[in-house]
Amino acid sequence: MEMMSTTQAARSSGFWWRNSAVWLVYLGVSLVLGFSYGGHWSGIVLISLMVSLCLWVGSAFIRRWALGHDWLQRDLLGLTWRLLLAVVIVAAATQVLTAAVLLPALAWDWVQLPGQRANYRPAAVFGYWFNTAIVLSVWCALWTGRRALQRARHSEMAQLRAEAQRATLEHQALRARLNPHFVFNALNNLRALINEDPARARDMVTHLSSTLRHALVHTDGDWVTVAEEWRVVQDYLAVEAIHYEDRLRVRTDSDPAALSARLPPMALQLLVENAIKHGIAVHPGGGELTIRVQLDGGWLRVEVDNPAPHDASSAGHGIGLTYLRAQLGLDESRSASGRGTFLLERQGERMMARLQVRQ
Amino acid sequence: MSPSLRVLIVDDARLARSELRTLLAAIPWVECVGEADDVPAARDAILREQPDLVLLDVQMPSGEGFDVLDGLETVPMVVFVTAYDQYAVRAFDTNALDYLVKPVEADRLRAALERGRARLPVPAAPVAPHATRDLLGADDQVFLRDGERCWFVALGEIRKIVVDGNHARLWFRDQNAVLARSLSTLEARLSPAMFFRANRNTLVNLRRVRAIEPSLGDGYDLTLDDGSQVEVSRRQARELRERLAL
Numbered sequence: 381m382e383m384m385s386t387t388q389a390a391r392s393s394g395f396w397w398r399n400s401a402v403w404l405v406y407l408g409v410s411l412v413l414g415f416s417y418g419g420h421w422s423g424i425v426l427i428s429l430m431v432s433l434c435l436w437v438g439s440a441f442i443r444r445w446a447l448g449h450d451w452l453q454r455d456l457l458g459l460t461w462r463l464l465l466a467v468v469i470v471a472a473a474t475q476v477l478t479a480a481v482l483l484p485a486l487a488w489d490w491v492q493l494p495g496q497r498a499n500y501r502p503a504a505v506f507g508y509w510f511n512t513a514i515v516l517s518v519w520c521a522l523w524t525g526r527r528a529l530q531r532a533r534h535s536e537m538a539q540l541r542a543e544a545q546r547a548t549l550e551h552q553a554l555r556a557r558l559n560p561h562f563v564f565n566a567l568n569n570l571r572a573l574i575n576e577d578p579a580r581a582r583d584m585v586t587h588l589s590s591t592l593r594h595a596l597v598h599t600d601g602d603w604v605t606v607a608e609e610w611r612v613v614q615d616y617l618a619v620e621a622i623h624y625e626d627r628l629r630v631r632t633d634s635d636p637a638a639l640s641a642r643l644p645p646m647a648l649q650l651l652v653e654n655a656i657k658h659g660i661a662v663h664p665g666g667g668e669l670t671i672r673v674q675l676d677g678g679w680l681r682v683e684v685d686n687p688a689p690h691d692a693s694s695a696g697h698g699i700g701l702t703y704l705r706a707q708l709g710l711d712e713s714r715s716a717s718g719r720g721t722f723l724l725e726r727q728g729e730r731m732m733a734r735l736q737v738r739q
Numbered sequence: 740m741s742p743s744l745r746v747l748i749v750d751d752a753r754l755a756r757s758e759l760r761t762l763l764a765a766i767p768w769v770e771c772v773g774e775a776d777d778v779p780a781a782r783d784a785i786l787r788e789q790p791d792l793v794l795l796d797v798q799m800p801s802g803e804g805f806d807v808l809d810g811l812e813t814v815p816m817v818v819f820v821t822a823y824d825q826y827a828v829r830a831f832d833t834n835a836l837d838y839l840v841k842p843v844e845a846d847r848l849r850a851a852l853e854r855g856r857a858r859l860p861v862p863a864a865p866v867a868p869h870a871t872r873d874l875l876g877a878d879d880q881v882f883l884r885d886g887e888r889c890w891f892v893a894l895g896e897i898r899k900i901v902v903d904g905n906h907a908r909l910w911f912r913d914q915n916a917v918l919a920r921s922l923s924t925l926e927a928r929l930s931p932a933m934f935f936r937a938n939r940n941t942l943v944n945l946r947r948v949r950a951i952e953p954s955l956g957d958g959y960d961l962t963l964d965d966g967s968q969v970e971v972s973r974r975q976a977r978e979l980r981e982r983l984a985l
Contacts, residue, residue: 437905524895558820564822564841564842565752565825565841567842568752568755568841568842568843569755570842572754575757623752623754624752637807664777664800
């Protein structure tokens with residue numbers, strides 16, 4: 381809000397300077413023309429001054445009115461007739477005000493004109509008015525054109541920004557599903573394992589492939605069954621077991637009824653990944669991980685718990701969990717939505733991640 | 740014959756260590772002096788084995804690779820090894836010798852180790868082992884850390900060391916950082932041929948002195964190579980004259 385009003389104010393003051401410059405130039409031109417055609421008369425100075433002053437105020441008034449009533453949001457026809465009407469009125473008001481000042485000034489000899497009288501026959505009055513209206517129309521056209529150009533540029537920038545943001549999100553989502561740290565560690569371990577235990581190394585290639593395939597295939601965000609997700613997590617854990625060896629101990633407890641329940645792709649794996657990263661990797665002796673999956677009423681409950689890290693502040697802010705929250709329509713400030721709830725809490729020496737998904 | 744390079748492997752994954760051992764075994768001038776799987780074990784191994792170079796995993800259970808180096812009196816050459824390059828930039832900032840990504844390529848590893856071997860001090864004529872062990876030389880490195888920033892600094896690069904509370908602030912290159920060690924502890928370990936106690940608060944590296952001018956009260960004013968001035972107290976002035984007469 382603060383920002384908005386500041387830029388608004390800056391734009392307004394910019395307008396006042398530009399508009400004043402425009403009408404000062406107009407005043408200069410009309411003085412030069414008036415002197416060269418009508419001669420050096422003080423009445424001509426008064427007329428030019430009055431007309432410029434009225435147009436200066438009148439044009440600012442049109443701008444304020446047009447912005448206040450959202451004329452620029454209208455179609456071309458709606459905008460045009462409104463602007464024309466404004467031009468007609470402001471031009472007429474300009475001439476009336478000019479006459480109202482000029483006539484008494486002449487009568488009392490404050491200013492001089494040839495014969496000390498103004499020409500206010502109908503044709504001449506129409507001519508004055510028409511002149512003013514043309515000048516004001518040109519002003520309106522320029523102002524609207526400038527505005528339209530700015531708007532086009534803004535919307536183009538907004539669009540580019542939105543595209544960039546979407547690309548970043550997609551990139552992060554891919555990074556979350558395809559954790560490079562995991563992948564490269566796995567490949568590195570595999571190299572050693574090829575020398576040490578070729579048969580196990582071959583199995584490992586299969587587990588790693590399944591994990592990668594799952595991460596790459598489910599890019600469209602379609603929900604998957606627990607059975608499907610469970611298989612992937614087994615592959616994933618098999619790869620991590622090679623890395624952490626006896627430091628990683630896993631206990632699973634899954635309700636057969638829950639196997640056909642659905643959840644966002646990678647949901648279970650991201651929880652397990654997070655538990656390993658913050659609960660196993662940071663403890664020299666490793667620790668135990670428990671995974672529980674249950675179906676309870678219309679809700680799928682997934683619980684993953686791990687030894688709490690010494691420093692719990694960093695847990696739960698990674699791209700993986702951000703991605704998972706986004707899948708459920710949640711964010712850092714909201715832990716529940718129509719689709720499900722997600723909670724990460726410390727329970728004594730353990731960290732518990734609890735995901736509930738409505739079926 | 741070129742000297743052999745003594746290397747310590749630090750990584751929390753057994754297979755990763757085994758992989759590095761396999762790669763090292765293929766290089767004849769490298770001697771693997773041991774393995775460590777966590778920060779405390781790595782610190783012990785460095786103190787015990789005094790390796791020339793450490794292949795250091797960036798992340799370990801009890802901390803970062805940097806924690807291994809923090810507080811060591813002198814640090815060996817370090818090549819960081821990481822599965823993903825998120826720490827690489829920071830490792831470069833510290834002038835680590837190099838960094839490698841997993842899976843480690845044999846050629847990249849060999850190149851990094853060759854660079855390390857090129858930096859090994861040329862073995863001089865045999866001297867009494869204790870004389871060289873006890874005092875640190877110009878090529879010995881210290882590891883300095885100031886918040887997120889850290890540096891490997893060879894003692895020869897240090898211009899002066901100034902008391903800062905109970906610790907010592909080291910001035911090097913265009914930087915300075917605090918080392919959690921008292922000035923007198925440091926002085927005892929530094930070669931007197933290189934570092935001189937100019938006054939109660941300051942040790943200066945004599946190789947970095949550009950000018951010496953007598954000052955009021957029988958002392959001297961030293962101008963260092965960065966233009967900064969250090970005062971030599973009257974008590975130390977005599978000592979300095981003797982030192983320079985050598």
